[in-house]
Amino acid sequence: MVRTERPTPQRHCRVLDLINTDKSAKELLEHRVTQVNATGRFANAILCGPGEYVDQLRARGLTVHVVDSPRGLSPAAVLRSIWRTFRLLRRERFDVVHTHGTVIGVIGRVAAWLARTPVVVHQVHGFHHHANMKATGRWMSIRVERVMAWLTDELLFQNPADIETCVASRIAPRRKLTLIGNGIQLDAYGNGTLPSNEPPIVLAVARFEPVKNHAMLLEAARRLKERGVVFVLQLAGDGETRSACEAQVREQGLTDVVRFLGYRDDIPALTAGADVCVLTSIKEGMPRAILEAAASGRPMVATDVVGNADALADGVAGYLVPLGDASALADRIAELLADPEKRRTIGRQARAHAEAHFDERTTTERIIEVYDRAGSRRRG
Numbered sequence: 001m002v003r004t005e006r007p008t009p010q011r012h013c014r015v016l017d018l019i020n021t022d023k024s025a026k027e028l029l030e031h032r033v034t035q036v037n038a039t040g041r042f043a044n045a046i047l048c049g050p051g052e053y054v055d056q057l058r059a060r061g062l063t064v065h066v067v068d069s070p071r072g073l074s075p076a077a078v079l080r081s082i083w084r085t086f087r088l089l090r091r092e093r094f095d096v097v098h099t100h101g102t103v104i105g106v107i108g109r110v111a112a113w114l115a116r117t118p119v120v121v122h123q124v125h126g127f128h129h130h131a132n133m134k135a136t137g138r139w140m141s142i143r144v145e146r147v148m149a150w151l152t153d154e155l156l157f158q159n160p161a162d163i164e165t166c167v168a169s170r171i172a173p174r175r176k177l178t179l180i181g182n183g184i185q186l187d188a189y190g191n192g193t194l195p196s197n198e199p200p201i202v203l204a205v206a207r208f209e210p211v212k213n214h215a216m217l218l219e220a221a222r223r224l225k226e227r228g229v230v231f232v233l234q235l236a237g238d239g240e241t242r243s244a245c246e247a248q249v250r251e252q253g254l255t256d257v258v259r260f261l262g263y264r265d266d267i268p269a270l271t272a273g274a275d276v277c278v279l280t281s282i283k284e285g286m287p288r289a290i291l292e293a294a295a296s297g298r299p300m301v302a303t304d305v306v307g308n309a310d311a312l313a314d315g316v317a318g319y320l321v322p323l324g325d326a327s328a329l330a331d332r333i334a335e336l337l338a339d340p341e342k343r344r345t346i347g348r349q350a351r352a353h354a355e356a357h358f359d360e361r362t363t364t365e366r367i368i369e370v371y372d373r374a375g376s377r378r379r380g
Helices: 022-038 051-061 073-090 102-115 133-148 160-168 212-226 242-250 267-272 287-295 326-337 339-357 360-377
Strands: 013-018 043-046 064-066 098-099 119-124 155-156 177-179 201-206 232-236 258-261 276-279 300-303 318-321
Touching: 013 022, 013 073, 013 102, 013 360, 022 043, 022 051, 022 098, 022 360, 043 073, 051 064, 073 102, 098 102, 098 360, 102 119, 102 133, 119 360, 155 160, 155 360, 160 177, 201 212, 201 267, 201 287, 212 232, 212 242, 212 326, 232 267, 242 258, 267 287, 276 287, 276 326, 276 360, 287 300, 287 339, 300 326, 326 339
Parallel strands: 013 043, 013 098, 043 064, 098 119, 119 155, 155 177, 201 232, 201 276, 232 258, 276 300, 300 318
Antiparallel strands: none
């Protein structure tokens, strides 16, 4: 009798995405992780900080682990988070750890190294260091990134400029670097129909932290008001610099034109209701705010910095203005507010640009290729 050997079932490649907050997990990972799991080849879980969105993610069928990780550089908090993450990794035995962001990137990669996780991937959402920071901080950041790159099998990038920075700064060799771009769920956004707002709405979706540079935007708002331009500026987001921005609004007499909306989870509807979108960041990876404006068919005015320049087709999907030039920012906003037909034309172009370049399915396919490579060399 001939005995037929049954093939050994192929075990799923177990992946853990690490990101700092539950809000970021919802915004950046929910849909992509769902797509990865739908392939049937991976068991993709999430680790994030505690919050109201953890239960929502779990209710949608996702496995979510909670470890409170700091956004800042408190040594005690970082060490606690490394220890808790290490214990989780030792217990769960993931095949791939995929980290997002600077501080959680350090925590996750050190914990994965201690736990001997087979493959470690880090996604660069814009390096912490940039051309506009002090030399000492830039020097320290680059050296931390070099050490972390030594613990990393593959670095994923959203824009080519960060890859060149990585190579030029000798953070990691080019063989470790992969360009994946960025994308969003395009069908979650509207058809680009212009709203009929009186007064027109200028929208900024950005966390309140120094790198988002709200002070430049508020200075542009002051100039627009002085010129007699009628508008309302909506600020969606929360964070450490919100109180300083609220004080600036009061000091500059802008309380009648600026609205602080707080954190919002209805960004597609909020963006669809705006006339013009703005982003005044000092640096970015490839900002969702620009992608979301384009998907909604809304013109965007953004600072001409790394990340923004890669995402925004200048003169097609909106305009880039020099960093720190509040007058140029005010000029472009005023130009768009005064011309509905120009907003309509740019909005159509922006949506077409988003469809051509920012479909999340493309980014997910590239990440799956990374996981496939990881799965082929994971430890038995």
